[in-house]
Amino acid sequence: MTPADWQERLDRCPDMRPWLLRAARHAISDKPIPATLTLGDVPANRTVRRELEEIFPGCREVNGRLKAKLDPGLRDRRLWLPLAEQLKLLPHSSCTAPTPAERRDQTLRKLRLLFPREQALFASLRESEPALRYFRNAASAADDLIALVKALLFLRETPAGITLSELGAKFFNDSKALRGGARRQQFEHLLRLNAGDDQSDSAGLLNACGVIENPYTTHAVVFAPFAYRTQDGAWMEWPLRLWQRGEAAILSWRTVRAIASLRFEEPCSVIVTSENAAPFHRLVESRRAAIYTEGYPNAAVKALLACCAQAGLSALHWGDTDLDGYRIAEQVARCLPTSLHVPSAHGARPLRLTHDQHRRLAQFIDNHPEFRYLAELRHTLATGWLEQEQSIDTFSSSTLPS
Incomplete structure (x- = not known):
């Protein structure tokens, strides 16, 4: 009931106010409202008794005292706070403002x-x-x-x-x-x-x-034989020139955002996406087309991957085989067709998952049954994981079609 509802009852029977005070005081106390509430002496006024019985069904007299048995619904203090407000036991705002x-x-x-x-x-x-x-x-x-x-x-x-x-x-x-x-x-x-x-x-x-956060410090690092066309039709060949010199290009997000299309000047059907820096450097040294995701790919990397997809390329992702590594691979796969580099079973020894890694991975598997690389995650959960750098010397060029 609202304060207005209680006021209407009190206007109809103002003499029952002393008996209602007991319930109202319980509502604003720190103690739970009891299952049996003593309202006070049995009222001599039958009208008061009748009104109280309407509010508290099952009132009974025990040794000259009026007791009310409260079911769980009547023991909810929120039910009585409007009454406490009406009886001036607490400020108006305390009754009406939600927690x-x-x-x-x-x-x-x-x-x-x-x-x-x-x-x-x-x-x-x-x-x-x-x-x-x-x-x-x-x-x-x-x-x-x-x-x-x-x-x-x-x-x-x-x-x-x-x-x-x-x-x-x-x-x-x-x-x-x-x-x-x-x-x-x-x-x-x-x-x-x-x-x-x-x-x-x-x-x-x-x-x-x-x-x-900063459009000029968000960038993509790429090593590939391409030129790009801007929105106004100009062709920019400086990434190709850097490729020819054996150097990676750094494209800001604003630059990538303005790319209309890519043109590859040498055969290139697959681009490697590398999670970490040292393996990316090895790819540059071996003159393999690659993009450095720098962990989770940022907006510039994703936009450049989408441009690669438009140019007909697919990706070979090379990264860690822990939860984050496969989530990074999944983000790459959203941008263009992607296969995974799976290190040889006879290569480096897998690292044991820590307790926190195991808990986090198991929870992710339970919560994401449709995840693209769920089988790989289950394998990691069972056998441990590899850092990307552990396969840096076994990453065979034969796995990388040009």
Whole structure:
């Protein structure tokens, strides 16, 4: 009942106020409301007795005292808080303002209706302490969380990447909204929950999700015999010149974003994607076309891989065989047809998974039954993993068609 409902009852029978005080005081105390509540002496006024029996079904007299047996529904203190407000036992705002947990749950119910396919993400948010803390500290938390979820879903459909400023302007009408502060922290927390990534630093996390903090320091490192055509029709041949000199090219995200097409000047049907730097350097030395993903591929790398796909290339991914390594491979495979380099079974000895690695990998397998490289992950779980560098001397040129 609302405060107005209680006021209506009190207007009808003001003499029952002393008996209702007992229930109201229990509602604002730290102790749980008991299953049997003593309301006070048995009222002499039959009207009061009748009104109380209507509110508390099953009232009975015990040794001259009126006792009420409360079922679980009547023991919910939220039921009695409006009465406590009406009896002036606590301020109005304490009765009507939802708690941070209630605001969070209301927001998650709305999100579940808006995005019914994201139940796993919302279940994680329901258990998230940082999310609850955000609702405690930010008055705009409900609107912010809805906007942040929309931004996250937008990223999935934006393989070319987007800057933090553009993302802030699009979903908060403020280009600075996600550059720092609590909202930025909550956005990163949401990205971590979605990706199952509690290891990467901020820069690595944003890169992996296609978010660009600085468009001029986000780049792709590539070694391949190609020229590219810009949107205005000009052909740029400097990557080819560097290839001829045995040097890799570094293309900024803004440069890659403006590429209209690639033209390969030497036969090249497969490009190797290398997770780590030392193996990439070995590929350059052996003059094999390659792209350095630098861990999880950032937006510039993904955009360049998409350009390679348009030019008819496929990828051979060479990386670690742990969870992150296969998730990196899966991101590459979203951009162009990809096969995996599988190190020889007679090569280096696999490394044992740590307890945390084993737990994280097992949890990922359970939560992602449709993952592209699920069989490989199960093999890693059973046998251990290899660092990419362990196969650097056995990465045969025969596995790399030109």
